[in-house]
Amino acid sequence: MTIYRGTVLDTPDDPFAGGALRADADAGLLVRDGTIAERGPFAAVRAAQPDDDVVDLRGGLLLPGFVDTHVHFPQVRAIGGLGLPLLDWLERCALPEEARLADPTYASTVAREFLSGLVQAGTTTALVFGSHFAAAVDLLFTEAQRVGLRVTSGLVVSDRLLRDELLTTPERAYDEGLALAERWHGVGRNRYAVTPRFSLSCGNDLLDSCRSLLGEVEGAYFTSHINENDREIATVAELFGVDTYLETYDSHGLVGPRSVLAHDVHPTDAELKVMAERGASVAHCPTSNASLGSGLFPLDRHLAYDVHVALGSDVGGGTGFSLLKEGLQAYFMQRLLGERGYPLAPVHLLHLATSAGARALGLSSEVGDLGVGKRFDAQWLRPRSGSTLDVALRHAADPEDALAKAFTLGTTGDVDTVWIDGEVVAP
Ligand SMILES: O=c1[nH]c(=O)c2nc[nH]c2[nH]1
Ligand SMILES: [Zn+2]
Structure with missing residues (x-):
């Protein structure tokens, strides 16, 4: 002892x-x-x-140890793409880099860089947005097991509107996801997360296959993006013919207590009500929201509806792995909201970076x-x-x-x- x-x-x-x-x-x-x-x-x-x-x-x-509830494995080298809104940033900075992870040698190097970045920032647990390539996700889990971090992650899936090499089909998404979950879910500190990239890049059949996989893997998590950027939200509404972004996930049975939705900068009251009813969590990613100009996170409204909120670095839209920096930026953004801002004190920042994340990931009894x-x-x-x-x-x-x-x-x-x-x- x-x-x-x-x-x-x-x-x-x-x-x-x-x-x-x-x-x-x-x-x-x-x-x-x-x-x-x-x-x-x-x-x-x-x-x-x-x-x-x-x-x-x-x-x-x-x-x-910090708990990062939203961070992208393939985007370590995309950090620092400043000056663009979300959809342009994805096209010009993030997705070209993500396509490079088709090469397992490259993916393996990036997995080492990624996990080392998390550890050096004091992060011990993370919900990690994986790669579109199954072999790269396998390498991430392998490296996470070697380093020892508590990682929940999965295959990122999309079947439209991204560059071709990042697209899959509902059947392949299910098969590859299941194979990865069978290999890694509950092995060491690894767990599986079903991960459609965002509704903009996922049709109904693909979201249905995500629901099937979630039902198949006992205790698996669900994570995706929501309500980050005005243009994204308008496109999703048009593509699905829905009133709210949340419906695109909720109508497929993807929203529950093991769901973590990133961003939620522009939610409707109806969405906040449903998120609270389902027990879903939101990953607030302040440096990303500032850098991509996505907006100021309405923490007060999340709290008013009793929606659970934790912190994410959102590397590489975010500006680095440090949850100290995210905490400070969260504080700044509430200040900038004036009277609508929540007066965050240091104790809130530590909670958001640690115990709130543990709760979002169902790990409160352990960490x-x-x-x-x-x-x-x-x-x-x-x-x-x-x-x-x-x-x-x-x-x-x-x-x-x-x-x-x-x-x-x-x-x-x-x-x-x-x-x-x-x-x-x-x-
Ligand atoms: O901040 C973000 N980063 C991403 O990689 C992404 N993909 C969809 N939506 C996204 N938002
Ligand atoms: Zn993200």
Whole structure:
């Protein structure tokens, strides 16, 4: 057994429902077989376990590993395509890069870059938008198993309006998806997610085949995009002859408690009501929404309807893997909404980046906070001595203030060590 000593911050109680930041200065976390067995003042935990190893993490902050609920595996090298709205960005930046993953050697390199990017950002769990190529998704799961990250992912499918090499058929989508799920779902920390790209690129028969696959794979997740961009939304309404984007998924039985819909920047009230009824979650992707000019996320309306919201980096529409940056950008965007903005405090940002994501992915009993009984999935933020974040943390007034400084100034370069199930994860 090992005792981890440091300043531990986490959010076991939902701050949107009144929960406070849990902050323990000089805490001890006793970890046995990857699970947190005790948590308390270091001196007390140490006195009860005088012979165990101590890992000294004083200085900096010990936080739960981040949970990224929307991030694209094939888009690592597409990060930084600035200045375009969604559909142009897809055509010019994202899809040409995604087509390159037809080559398994290329896909294998990108899988390594992708997982290393997540780990270096302090992310330990992710819902990953896979590739349109089954072999590339297989390589992603293989690499995820080697690195140890908790990954839920799947084959991305489309059958219209994208470049030809990214298109499939309903039958092939089902067969390839099932083969991947049989190989990887529930294997190690991997799980399968049925993943139509978005309704714009998926006809009714393909969405039907997604529903069949979802019914076939017990416990599988569903993820896609929704209500991101005005032109996208108008095209979907025209293609399907529907009033709301959500109907295109819901009419195929794809919306439920294991569904995570990315973006939802422009929802109708009717859609929010149905999402809440179904228990679906929304992945809010703030840097992507800002970079692609998609809009300002109406967090207040999601909360008013009781729609669960977590955070996604949306690499490569998003600007990097750091959920610190996403948290700060989420805060900025609520500020820019003026009176319609939700006043996000540091505790909300940590919740959105950790426990909210764990809940969206049905993993709350295992990860998302550093309480007794949870797996030790954690990150040690330790800024370089003399850096501005180091100075700011040393002079923080209280734990909330320290967390505000971490989200304002922290970068992936400040993530010193990452653990999953109590094992150090090498990037
Ligand atoms: O931000 C986004 N990134 C994508 O890759 C994508 N595909 C469909 N819709 C999308 N939105
Ligand atoms: Zn996306």
